[in-house]
Amino acid sequence: MGGVVAHGTPHSSSSSFWVSSNNRQHPISLNDPSVDDVDILTGSQFHGLKTFGSLPYVNCFSDEEAASKKYDIAVLGAPFDTAVTGRPGARYGPTGIRVGSQRLGGFDFYTDEDALHDWATIVDCGDATLTWLDNTVAFKQLDKAHRVISGRPTANDTVAAVPRILMLGGDHSTTLSALRSTFRRWGQVSVIHFDSHIDTWNPDVLGGGISDYAAINHGTFLHIAHEEGLIRNTSVHVGTRGPIIKRSDRANDKRCGFTAITARDIDKHGIDWIISTIKARVGDSRVYISVDIDVLDPAFAPGTGTSEPGGWSTRELLTIIDGLRGLSVVGADVVEVSPAYDNNGETTVLAAAQIGLSLVSLMVAKPVSD
Numbered sequence: 083m084g085g086v087v088a089h090g091t092p093h094s095s096s097s098s099f100w101v102s103s104n105n106r107q108h109p110i111s112l113n114d115p116s117v118d119d120v121d122i123l124t125g126s127q128f129h130g131l132k133t134f135g136s137l138p139y140v141n142c143f144s145d146e147e148a149a150s151k152k153y154d155i156a157v158l159g160a161p162f163d164t165a166v167t168g169r170p171g172a173r174y175g176p177t178g179i180r181v182g183s184q185r186l187g188g189f190d191f192y193t194d195e196d197a198l199h200d201w202a203t204i205v206d207c208g209d210a211t212l213t214w215l216d217n218t219v220a221f222k223q224l225d226k227a228h229r230v231i232s233g234r235p236t237a238n239d240t241v242a243a244v245p246r247i248l249m250l251g252g253d254h255s256t257t258l259s260a261l262r263s264t265f266r267r268w269g270q271v272s273v274i275h276f277d278s279h280i281d282t283w284n285p286d287v288l289g290g291g292i293s294d295y296a297a298i299n300h301g302t303f304l305h306i307a308h309e310e311g312l313i314r315n316t317s318v319h320v321g322t323r324g325p326i327i328k329r330s331d332r333a334n335d336k337r338c339g340f341t342a343i344t345a346r347d348i349d350k351h352g353i354d355w356i357i358s359t360i361k362a363r364v365g366d367s368r369v370y371i372s373v374d375i376d377v378l379d380p381a382f383a384p385g386t387g388t389s390e391p392g393g394w395s396t397r398e399l400l401t402i403i404d405g406l407r408g409l410s411v412v413g414a415d416v417v418e419v420s421p422a423y424d425n426n427g428e429t430t431v432l433a434a435a436q437i438g439l440s441l442v443s444l445m446v447a448k449p450v451s452d
Contacts, residue, residue: 133206142207152237154202159209160252168388171420178421182431197443203237228263251417254300272364277374278390279324308338315339321377357405385424414441
């Protein structure tokens with residue numbers, strides 16, 4: 083039989099053992115000089131430390147390292163979940179999404195493009211250091227992390243002078259820091275908000291009645307962003323279906339600059355209508371895209387804190403996001419991923435990673451100058 087058999091007992095006093103293959107034996111020395119020619123360097127930086135899509139890791143918070151390793155698009159983790167009203171666990175979202183992203187790479191089957199290796203230098207900055215013991219301090223830490231990363235010079239400054247950030251959350255309150263950062267660099271933005279909930283609740287309705295500390299949470303951050311003047315009145319919720327708390331929430335949502343495309347609009351009007359409606363809403367303004375993973379149906383993304391039945395499939399969402407090509411996307415995030423509630427097949431983190439790649443692809447497709 084033509085198998086391979088290894089004999090662990092050396093046939094001589096030398097440091098070798100024998101391998102039988104197709105009835106022939108070959109001595110393999112443990113001191114074989116050809117071992118020196120074996121390549122163990124290629125890819126070694128990605129084995130152990132998990133980065134998004136196996137991108138190079140750069141400590142973007144270090145002035146010295148960032149000066150020698152410039153970038154155009156940065157991936158930033160925001161491991162924070164102490165502003166939730168439902169199940170916690172999104173502090174582990176950045177790690178989970180990076181694990182789900184290990185399969186990414188190569189040329190997209192639909193576009194024949196490799197967005198991670200195009201004109202833009204893209205790096206993974208790791209996670210911001212965020213305390214879980216004091217939300218007020220944590221938001222200051224995340225504000226500063228965004229400010230530092232977006233304030234570096236770009237690698238290709240003839241194409242774009244300001245780095246853009248894909249943030250991996252983390253609960254949805256982390257988007258407030260991202261919007262503060264984009265306002266500082268780009269001015270007001272239109273927010274395309276993929277979510278089953280509106281997240282424009284007045285703090286008096288959600289959290290603020292308890293304390294000022296509780297007023298900033300994952301359901302009020304868009305209200306606060308509007309009050310701070312960070313966003314335009316040309317923003318849009320997409321995939322919305324979750325309940326509101328008071329009837330007055332609709333009026334407040336409109337006051338905050340939002341209109342809504344519901345989850346069931348995909349049945350009434352179709353995907354092309356949704357894409358064209360989003361584009362018409364934001365016009366030629368600069369755009370921030372925020373994707374709460376609970377915009378997907380729980381069948382496709384069980385690993386999240388506030389699931390709402392009746393959502394979209396992963397394919398439907400990816401088709402809509404990819405259809406937004408041509409918009410001036412200055413920042414984006416994927417948030418509310420809680421791996422503890424995911425299944426054995428890692429359905430949620432796989433979907434979140436693919437969404438992240440689609441968001442990066444939009445940035446690469448449309449450079450934005452300052």
